[in-house]
Amino acid sequence: MIIDALNFLDIPAGLAADASLSLPLFATRPSSWVEDLTHLPVNAASQATLHGFSGEAGQILLIPGAKGELSAAVIGMGTGPVFSAFGVAAAALPASSLWHIAANEIPTQEAELGFLLGAYRYQTLKAKKPNFARLTRASDQSRIIAGAIHLTRELINTPANLLGPSELADFAMSLAARFGAAAERVRGETLTTRFPTIHAVGAGSNRAPEAVIFQWRGSKAQDDAPLVSLCGKGVCFDTGGYNLKPGSAMRLMRKDMGGAAITLGLASAIMSLDLNIRLELRIGCVENSVSGNAMRPSDILRTRAGLTVEVGDTDAEGRLVLCDLLHEACEAQPDWLIDVATLTGAARVALGPDIPALFCNNDDMAETILSAGQHSGDPLWRLPLHDGYAHWLETPFADLSNISAKPFAGAITAALFLQNFIPKQTRWAHADSYAWNDGTHPGKPEGGEAQTLRAFLTAITALAEGAKT
Structure with missing residues (x-):
């Protein structure tokens, strides 16, 4: 199905x-x-x-x-x-x-x-x-973009009893096979060693966590073609863990894998259009549940990067899923590193449901993405990676806490947490997306939405067109 x-x-x-x-x-x-x-x-x-x-x-x-x-x-x-x-x-x-x-x-x-x-x-x-x-009839471009967005919406709309970590990983592997991408599925003890924080987030569910990685290159892409690396948060259902969400906040949590769905849809469009790039994709597929095996508030986790993280809140799990993926992605020294996640409610308080927040450590990259969003009718709004708030993530017991000590600027502090796993020379963009339409509007039916897909596709196309063939 x-x-x-x-x-x-x-x-x-x-x-x-x-x-x-x-x-x-x-x-x-x-x-x-x-x-x-x-x-x-x-x-x-x-x-x-x-x-x-x-x-x-x-x-x-x-x-x-x-x-x-x-x-x-x-x-x-x-x-x-x-x-x-x-x-x-x-x-x-x-x-x-x-x-x-x-x-x-x-x-x-x-x-x-x-x-x-x-x-x-x-x-x-x-x-x-x-x-x-x-x-x-429709142009190839319209057909490909629409198909990618429909694919994304379908994944987000699928209820969690039908789309768990294994099913999401199955889909990613099938997508990779369709385009001849070299794909790897990581689970079990290998996942625990390679992506320890993904394992920790998924430990409370009887549906085991997984990760999928695949690599692809355009038919004309040489070894020096731009390397674009995508990372997506794939929390197939989020109860909040021991910091349990109220029922009203849990109702839409099937969409908490929206970041993974958007990156899969974006990857499908990139591959269908045969862009002149090298592409890597990583998604972490987990369920954040409550059980005797689940991570607890005050647990201390050792990340892939070696940094220790105190779990200040089990409902701030998305950044734990992403941090190990981002750290591994940086090892290949990508020209652009992009992650997408339904990460914080604070971004929605700041910008509402329709405009994802963009954080970026490179002004030229940020301007390219923002301009692409305006051109494609898929806008984002840049928020600052304000170093002045970084000390809010300090804790006496570990290198970092996964939540801020202050009740302010939650989207910024979440992005600052992720920045700890990104080398300064890596051009990185983080999108905090709602991935949902609360009602039906022209071209945007109620339900899952591929926010940022067209913006990133337009920006990556510009990057590809600027590369040598």
Whole structure:
């Protein structure tokens, strides 16, 4: 069932499997709709008058043919983004209808992506499935990005009883096999030795922790091509451990593997597009549970880096999953090191659910990522790695505590914790993401969301295009 998420890479939701006959889908704005309609079927203007259509966002004008059959449609874009206008189309157009985008003077890829992303719903466990309109064609770029985002959403939306550490690792291995990546699965005593903090986080669950590592390179990538290393937090369910979460905070904790899902989706897009880079990916697959074997507050762990960490709070487990992965990733001296995690509630307090926090130790890298986020409609906001708060992680009993001694700046202190495992010369970016849509919006259905995927893909594409081939 979970492996079926790979099917989105072939046919994303909202795209017809065959090249059937389709109807033209046009678009217009309030400032130009009168002129635009003169270039459409002869009865378009009269239909607009009849139905009060004026090109406002959310309006859809269905145009009948000579015999009353549906012959075309026009989407009102208002003054907003093309993505948002087309993001409602799949659900708003007649069920099962087939379309191709015929709008002039708009970015077609943005329209295609909005349509396809708006067509996704989590359907795996529902008897009654939506029967949305579909496109009969889309560019390779739109298809690949939509497929990667749908894959990510599907993983995040899958409940924890069906997607535990082993199943998440299974999926990562299947993804690697699909693209011929060299993959390694780490578990048991090998995991305990190689990634001791991942083992500690997962020790309380009867579903054993695992890690997956894979390496891939583009078909034109030489040995000096940029090495991009991705690390993802894959906590398949987070009870909080002995520092138990309240029920209201636990309800969405299937999404606590969102960082791993996003990095897997990002990797799938990189490999599908055959970018001119060398790629490494690491995910830690665990469940944070309560049992006699679980780590306790005040336990002291020795990390892969040799630093000791006092567990100040068992619910600050994500940084423990990441620190060993990041330390190993740095051994290959990547040009860019990127990690993604649903790490702190503090980032959501600061920026809300829609804007992930970006921490970066290199200004040029940060600017590339922020610019890519704005360009792709996938924004991040940079927060500081403020050294003045680093001493808040000190403890008399170990090299570090996994939580701050102060109740402030929780997203910053979490990033500062991770920075202890990154050599200063390594260009590193950390994204603290919500990975979820609390409600349905254009192109963004309620449920798991691949926040930062398009931003990082755009930035990595720019890095690849700047490399020698």
